[in-house]
Each structure stands twice: as structure tokens, then as C-alpha cells.
Amino acid sequence: MIKWTGLAAIALGISVASASAQTPTKPVSAPAATAAKPVPSEERYVGYYYPKPTSTETYTSQLQTIAGVDRAQRIQFVTVVSQGTLQSTYRVPYAVFAKGDKAEHMIIVGLSSGELNTIYRIRALLANMTTMSRTSPFFQEHTVAEDATFFDLLKLLGFHDVTVTDGDKIAHQVTIK
Secondary structure (H helix, E strand, O other): OHHHHHHHHHHHHHHHHHHHHHOOOOOOOOOOOOOOOOOOHOOOOOOEEEEEOEEEEHHHHHOOOOOOOOHHHHHHHHHHHHHHHOOOOOOOOEEEEEOOOOOOOOEEOOOOOOOOOOHHHHHHHHHHHHHHOOOOOOHHHOOOOOOOOHHHHHHHHHOOOEEEEEEOOEEEEEOOO
């Protein structure tokens, strides 16, 4: 239970810090959804949650997934992150969720035009998540916090990849090994 309390603290810290860096803006209406053609199971989210990845990379972590971490814990982690963004006093420019039979795919979708529309902005968001992860007792207990990244946290939790998209034209996918 202490493990999951620590994870909740990380998730809340990430969402609150990301939200506090934002300024309130007017909501933008979403474009009408279009039907996507069926795609192979390994690409079933392409065309539904994000466009085909425009860039990819592989992150090889030196850490091992924590024994016993399963779908429920990954869902709980993402739920806490999402709750933090939804309860923020500022508009958070992205949504975070997990997909897959084992909730092993993290997806971050920009909610407004221009927010995550370059690889540099995407990497800045991921770097911000690393910064917030490093301040948590859970992360400090399970890693060398100054060397570990948000990707290492995802590896500890058993995520296979994270895809960040502007919700329109670009998507950056990081495979975590």
C-alpha cells in the first residue's frame, strides 16, 4: 500500500506541477471525429487516439519492472495523474490515459492547438514529468533520482511505451525496454 501511496504522490505532483505552469485560456472546440479504418492490433490506437507516429525512439532503462505491478496499478497511476489534471485550478493542456489489455501503453494527447505541436514541446513535457518524478519519495527509494527519468518510472510500473501527440498532426512514440 505504501508503494501505491508513493505512486499516487508522484502522479499528483506531476499533474499539479504541469498545471501550475499553465495559464488559463478559452476552451477550444474539438474537430469532428472521423471513422478510422481497422488497423493491426499493435497499431490499433493509430488513427483513433493519435496520428501515425511522426518520430520514434527507444529508451533502454537499467531498471526492472517492480514485481507484482499489474494492469490495476498502471490504471490507478494514470487515474491519479488524470484526476490531478482535472482538479487543477489551471487548464492542463493534455489528457493522460493508459490503453492495452494490460494497460501497458501510456498516451498523452494535447487538448489545444499549438500546445504539443513540436518534438521540442513534447520533450519539454516529458522532461517536466522527469523533474516532478525525481522529487517523490517513491522515485528516490527505487532509483538514483538524479540519474533516473520519467521513462524509468514508466519502466518500474511496467509500461511498454508512451506516445505523446498534439492531437492533430504529430505523434512521438517512445518504446521503453
